[in-house]
Amino acid sequence: MALSHAILVSLLDRPQTGYELAKRFERTVGFFWKASHQQIYQQLHKMAAQGLIDGETVAQAERPNRIVYALTADGQQALQEWVATPTAPPSVKEELLVKLFALGEAAPETLLRQIAARQGLHRERLAEYQALREQHYPQPSGLKPRQRGRYLGLRLGILLEQASLAWCAEALELVGALDEPAPRANENASDGDPPLAR
Amino acid sequence: MALSHAILVSLLDRPQTGYELAKRFERTVGFFWKASHQQIYQQLHKMAAQGLIDGETVAQAERPNRIVYALTADGQQALQEWVATPTAPPSVKEELLVKLFALGEAAPETLLRQIAARQGLHRERLAEYQALREQHYPQPSGLKPRQRGRYLGLRLGILLEQASLAWCAEALELVGALDEPAPRANENASDGDPPLAR
DNA sequence: GCTGCATATGCAACGATTGGCATAAAGCGG
DNA sequence: CCGCTTTATGCCAATCGTTGCATATGCAGC
Numbered sequence: 001m002a003l004s005h006a007i008l009v010s011l012l013d014r015p016q017t018g019y020e021l022a023k024r025f026e027r028t029v030g031f032f033w034k035a036s037h038q039q040i041y042q043q044l045h046k047m048a049a050q051g052l053i054d055g056e057t058v059a060q061a062e063r064p065n066r067i068v069y070a071l072t073a074d075g076q077q078a079l080q081e082w083v084a085t086p087t088a089p090p091s092v093k094e095e096l097l098v099k100l101f102a103l104g105e106a107a108p109e110t111l112l113r114q115i116a117a118r119q120g121l122h123r124e125r126l127a128e129y130q131a132l133r134e135q136h137y138p139q140p141s142g143l144k145p146r147q148r149g150r151y152l153g154l155r156l157g158i159l160l161e162q163a164s165l166a167w168c169a170e171a172l173e174l175v176g177a178l179d180e181p182a183p184r185a186n187e188n189a190s191d192g193d194p195p196l197a198r
Numbered sequence: 199m200a201l202s203h204a205i206l207v208s209l210l211d212r213p214q215t216g217y218e219l220a221k222r223f224e225r226t227v228g229f230f231w232k233a234s235h236q237q238i239y240q241q242l243h244k245m246a247a248q249g250l251i252d253g254e255t256v257a258q259a260e261r262p263n264r265i266v267y268a269l270t271a272d273g274q275q276a277l278q279e280w281v282a283t284p285t286a287p288p289s290v291k292e293e294l295l296v297k298l299f300a301l302g303e304a305a306p307e308t309l310l311r312q313i314a315a316r317q318g319l320h321r322e323r324l325a326e327y328q329a330l331r332e333q334h335y336p337q338p339s340g341l342k343p344r345q346r347g348r349y350l351g352l353r354l355g356i357l358l359e360q361a362s363l364a365w366c367a368e369a370l371e372l373v374g375a376l377d378e379p380a381p382r383a384n385e386n387a388s389d390g391d392p393p394l395a396r
Numbered sequence: 397g398c399t400g401c402a403t404a405t406g407c408a409a410c411g412a413t414t415g416g417c418a419t420a421a422a423g424c425g426g
Numbered sequence: 427c428c429g430c431t432t433t434a435t436g437c438c439a440a441t442c443g444t445t446g447c448a449t450a451t452g453c454a455g456c
Binding site for chain 2: 002005006009010012028029031032033034079080082083084086087088089090091092093094095096097098099100101102103104105106107108110111114117118121140141144145146148149150151152153155156159160162163164166167170171174175177178
């Protein structure tokens with residue numbers, strides 16, 4: 001119910017082929033919505049059948065044909081309607097945190113390694129994002145509307161990476177402390193079911 | 199490839215019925231991994247067929263029978279192996295950010311409302327999490343291993359909610375500025391494809 | 397007494413997503 | 427000139443996830 005919308009949004013910029021869409025998904029919209037090329041091609045067929053987009057085949061000399069998709073009036077309307085629809089909270093899939101729930105049953109070293117790996121990832125991304133920000137969005141208040149949306153995406157990326165990094169530091173410390181000095185004994189104490197969230 | 203693992207982790211605490219698992223998913227593991235009860239029941243059947251868990255039917259007077267599932271040795275081993283496996287980065291599905299990409303094409307007021315709604319959600323959650331933290335995890339360094347995992351989950355929740363709130367404030371300001379004073383003209387300037395991320 | 401909620405489990409249909417594979421040609425490096 | 431990567435599109439199978447529905451009972455509140 002939403003990959004189609006992400007595609008519509010992307011086509012707003014200009015008509016594109018499936019291949020282009022797939023590549024752009026890796027750089028822009030895809031930061032908030034991942035999709036593989038198979039998924040995109042299939043979705044494009046469906047959307048064309050529904051009349052949301054319109055594909056035009058362009059023959060190319062000595063290259064495979066390309067199919068360039070553009071928004072139809074229906075597609076634009078569908079997009080407008082979707083934007084006006086209340087947004088569901090983001091769905092979460094944080095494997096690492098699920099693993100941490102097994103802490104006490106599993107070797108802490110294994111988890112330490114994975115947290116460190118995660119830390120590296122966040123560091124890389126943060127550096128990337130900050131570079132992009134400096135290059136492309138020097139002063140946000142001067143941006144045109146469409147750029148503001150993109151800037152805000154980047155901004156959320158930066159804030160979340162920073163928060164994640166702070167968490168990694170805490171986690172390394174807290175899990176690391178288990179490794180060497182402690183006796184790691186006696187886990188089954190009284191507590192009925194110490195809740196966490198939601 | 200991971201709901202089964204989340205269930206295994208949850209069964210680590212104690213044997214549980216599908217119903218209990220579904221309810222706990224709303225409070226604990228489910229913060230990082232959502233699942234509906236239908237999904238859980240189906241998964242339980244599969245896992246029982248694979249020998250990862252073992253279900254025992256308990257007849258109850260004047261209540262539907264319950265099926266209590268417990269980890270088998272195979273299940274425990276599968277869990278250990280999974281924990282030792284490198285963790286994939288979390289998958290993201292942030293609908294709101296996709297919508298922001300349509301900024302300039304769509305009415306800013308609509309988006310403002312949705313950002314405000316999101317802000318409310320984050321505020322609520324943050325308050326919840328902080329209350330839980332104060333109640334259950336007064337001093338993290340004194341926690342037993344298993345509690346540390348849970349504490350870290352809560353901690354990440356708090357950090358991410360705070361970051362999200364900071365973002366909401368920025369977003370409201372930047373999108374709100376579009377609403378009243380500006381002429382909102384001329385969007386199609388030079389820029390080829392200002393990238394964002396990844 | 398009716399309504400709604402909580403307990404407790406499940407099926408069926410559909411849609412979303414992933415992974416493997418296939419085709420086809422151009423350009424690049426060794 | 428051989429193999430690798432890039433461009434460009436697609437099928438198929440399997441799994442994962444969501445929505446709607448069904449069943450059965452007990453308890454609390456109106």
